[in-house]
Amino acid sequence: MPYTADKPGHTPDPDDLRRRIPGWGADLDPADRPAFPREQPGIDTGAHWRVPEQQPHGAGRERSLEHERLTPVFGTAQPLHGLSGLIRRVAYTRYSEGQTPHWMLLILGDRVESAGAHVRSLFSRRPDDPVTQSGVFGERGRHPIASRFGRGRVDVKHAWLDPVLVVGPWVAAAVVVFRIARAAAVPASRR
Amino acid sequence: MKAMTYRGPYKIRVDRKPDPVIAHPNDAIVRVELASICGSDLHLYHGMMPDTRIGHTFGHEFIGRVEEVGSSVQNLKPGDRVMVPFNIYCGSCFFCARGLYSNCHNVNANATAIGGIYGYSHSTGGFDGGQAELVRVPFADVGPQVIPDDIASEDALLLTDAFSTGYFGSQLADIVEGDTVVVLGAGPVGLAAARSCWLMGAGRVIVVDHLDYRLEKARAFAFAETVHFGQVDDIVLTLKKMTDGLGADSVIDAVGAEADGHVVQHVTAAKLKLQGGSPIALNWAIDAVRKGGTISVMGAYGPLFSAVKVGDAMNKGLTIRANQAPVKRQWPRLLEHIRAGHIAPRELITHRFDLDDIAEGYHVFSSKLDGIVKPVITFGA
Numbered sequence: 184m185p186y187t188a189d190k191p192g193h194t195p196d197p198d199d200l201r202r203r204i205p206g207w208g209a210d211l212d213p214a215d216r217p218a219f220p221r222e223q224p225g226i227d228t229g230a231h232w233r234v235p236e237q238q239p240h241g242a243g244r245e246r247s248l249e250h251e252r253l254t255p256v257f258g259t260a261q262p263l264h265g266l267s268g269l270i271r272r273v274a275y276t277r278y279s280e281g282q283t284p285h286w287m288l289l290i291l292g293d294r295v296e297s298a299g300a301h302v303r304s305l306f307s308r309r310p311d312d313p314v315t316q317s318g319v320f321g322e323r324g325r326h327p328i329a330s331r332f333g334r335g336r337v338d339v340k341h342a343w344l345d346p347v348l349v350v351g352p353w354v355a356a357a358v359v360v361f362r363i364a365r366a367a368a369v370p371a372s373r374r
Numbered sequence: 375m376k377a378m379t380y381r382g383p384y385k386i387r388v389d390r391k392p393d394p395v396i397a398h399p400n401d402a403i404v405r406v407e408l409a410s411i412c413g414s415d416l417h418l419y420h421g422m423m424p425d426t427r428i429g430h431t432f433g434h435e436f437i438g439r440v441e442e443v444g445s446s447v448q449n450l451k452p453g454d455r456v457m458v459p460f461n462i463y464c465g466s467c468f469f470c471a472r473g474l475y476s477n478c479h480n481v482n483a484n485a486t487a488i489g490g491i492y493g494y495s496h497s498t499g500g501f502d503g504g505q506a507e508l509v510r511v512p513f514a515d516v517g518p519q520v521i522p523d524d525i526a527s528e529d530a531l532l533l534t535d536a537f538s539t540g541y542f543g544s545q546l547a548d549i550v551e552g553d554t555v556v557v558l559g560a561g562p563v564g565l566a567a568a569r570s571c572w573l574m575g576a577g578r579v580i581v582v583d584h585l586d587y588r589l590e591k592a593r594a595f596a597f598a599e600t601v602h603f604g605q606v607d608d609i610v611l612t613l614k615k616m617t618d619g620l621g622a623d624s625v626i627d628a629v630g631a632e633a634d635g636h637v638v639q640h641v642t643a644a645k646l647k648l649q650g651g652s653p654i655a656l657n658w659a660i661d662a663v664r665k666g667g668t669i670s671v672m673g674a675y676g677p678l679f680s681a682v683k684v685g686d687a688m689n690k691g692l693t694i695r696a697n698q699a700p701v702k703r704q705w706p707r708l709l710e711h712i713r714a715g716h717i718a719p720r721e722l723i724t725h726r727f728d729l730d731d732i733a734e735g736y737h738v739f740s741s742k743l744d745g746i747v748k749p750v751i752t753f754g755a
Contacts, residue, residue, distance in 0.1 A: 184618065191618035195552055195577035204572045204597050206716025210707070211551055211575040217703045218545040223473040226703070229449055229515045230465030235480060236446070238398040246483040255464065256398050256490075256512045257483040258500025261427035271425060280487050286678050289424035289497070290647055297382035297421075300428040304381075316385035318737025325744035335604040336742070337584045338634050344645055349384045 245275040267296030298352070317349050377431045377506030378732045378751075383421030384740075386733050391431070394502065394510035399446035402514035404456060408531045409436040409504045409751040410723075411732075412460075413561045414674040416740050417631050418495060422647060422676055425484065425496040433751075434460035434492040435535045436504030437527060440514075449515045456518035457530040458511055459538075459701035462490030462501060465516035476698035481512065487677060489698065497677065505732060505751055519705065528750070529712055532562075532719035533705060536748065540566025540628065541708060542699035543672035544574055547624035552577035556613055556622040556662055557598070558655045560588035562722045562748045563672055564628030568596035569717060571626075580616060582609065582658075584634060587745045595721055603635055613662040621664030629655035630673025643680065650678035657683045663692060671696035725749040 184191060200207045213219040235255040245263060246253050263271055274288035304311040314320075331339055379389040394403055415432050417423055440454045450456065463470050463478035469489075470478050481490030482499035490512070493503015503509065511518055521530045540563045547555055555576045557568045560583035571579045580599045581592035589600040601616075603609040614621055631651030632644045635658070643652035651673075659669045660683050669692055687694060711717045724747045727735035735749050 207572045208575040210573040216545045217707045228465030249486040254483045260502040286424045316387050318733035321734030321737040330743040337604045
């Protein structure tokens with residue numbers, strides 16, 4: 184096909200589209216599109232303040248280096264604590280959002296907290312249960328084989344990694360605990 | 375109260391937590407009646423979002439009844455049934471004053487690169503979310519809206535994020551009459567975007583995914599042509615051939631951080647967390663759109679870098695438009711579309727799980743079992 188100024192292929196018939204598809208073209212006029220233009224000064228947002236009141240009890244609350252002050256409203260869920268809290272605080276106090284260590288430290292903090300929480304839960308009245316918490320019992324009655332295989336799903340190539348990611352750390356931790364316990368209980372000469 | 379809580383990657387459970395309290399004079403406490411699991415919740419569930427803390431309650435799509443209001447709340451009262459946009463925003467900062475509610479500067483102490491979102495880690499502010507019996511709703515005079523009597527609860531629920539985001543994404547695609555639009559991803563947002571492209575006057579809508587049942591949904595719900603990318607050798611070449619060699623006028627990325635289609639990219643991003651997100655869909659968008667075309671990015675990515683083909687985007691003269699949807703701006707027009715019978719967002723819902731069974735809901739949704747498209751969380755009989 185030669186390259187010309189015309190758009191190749193057939194041009195859809197608007198009347199046919201209108202007949203076939205509910206609401207076709209209802210927002211053809213950009214004026215009917217709420218996101219056009221992108222910035223729309225003057226919308227009544229319901230705010231009846233110029234500056235929102237400051238939420239109290241913000242002392243010590245972590246914030247991005249890029250904020251000049253603690254925001255007027257902030258989340259109060261899961262305050263920083265422990266070793267993971269120290270790691271995260273370093274991320275917030277030393278690195279701006281533009282620096283990779285900021286985010287890598289936050290991810291490290293996530294993993295440290297996750298490991299600590301699992302260990303602590305073992306000494307609680309409700310220890311973590313990687314089986315029920317994984318939701319794997321949801322497979323019952325929901326066609327686990329037919330949903331996955333014979334349908335051309337490309338994610339089956341790596342889906343086997345998921346149970347490894349879920350159970351693997353528990354197995355690794357059990358091996359470490361076993362080895363430490365054995366080292367403590369059995370003299371090296373008898374191992 | 376009972377609430378879903380995060381226990382580490384791939385692990386969640388239901389815990390008893392203290393009821394939320396009014397922490398700011400413009401807060402409200404909402405008793406959740408319906409919530410849903412968003413595809414982007416799976417990024418949290420899989421441990422991809424930095425600063426996702428143990429004990430965090432996810433959930434940014436919910437409706438409910440106002441239980442209590444703070445001293446400065448004027449627009450809501452206890453007993454009101456409200457739909458709550460996933461954005462937490464003040465309504466008065468530089469960005470909110472221009473309608474960019476998803477970019478509010480006054481609610482997310484932890485980052486300036488993103489606004490506030492319910493139940494979406496501390497990187498979006500550290501607010502517990504709505505997959506719980508009760509939730510704290512900041513700036514109650516700004517975000518929530520009373521659900522109109524003639525709007526079904528499940529339609530209202532889908533407007534709190536998924537459908538509004540898809541509708542917003544189709545607007546960012548800059549569609550003019552007769553345009554060909556490719557939508558990558560047939561999840562709830564992709565399906566909503568595909569359906570919305572017709573409202574904008576698209577001439578062709580092509581949806582790409584690898585889940586056959588979702589492609590079937592794309593044909594039935596969104597009247598779209600479909601391509602199963604697992605069944606073609608080269609998805610970009612296929613799309614080029616379908617568009618007579620030109621490429622699509624616009625491509626909408628409705629996949630985001632866990633995109634499939636290239637094992638190495640997926641594993642380095644979704645499993646090893648070495649990228650902010652798998653860039654496969656975005657790279658396909660860059661390659662499949664025509665020169666001078668527009669890419670609308672609705673897929674959610676993490677804040678780390680990703681291996682995106684910027685050179686191709688530059689050389690092709692592309693416009694890349696992206697944002698989290700400023701949800702409430704979409705509502706007046708979307709409510710008109712629902713009333714006119716143009717759309718019925720609730721048709722996306724396929725599964726319902728009680729809060730007590732939410733771990734199973736996440737697993738089924740994450741594993742794409744049983745034809746799941748959109749799971750809703752219910753709160754007892």
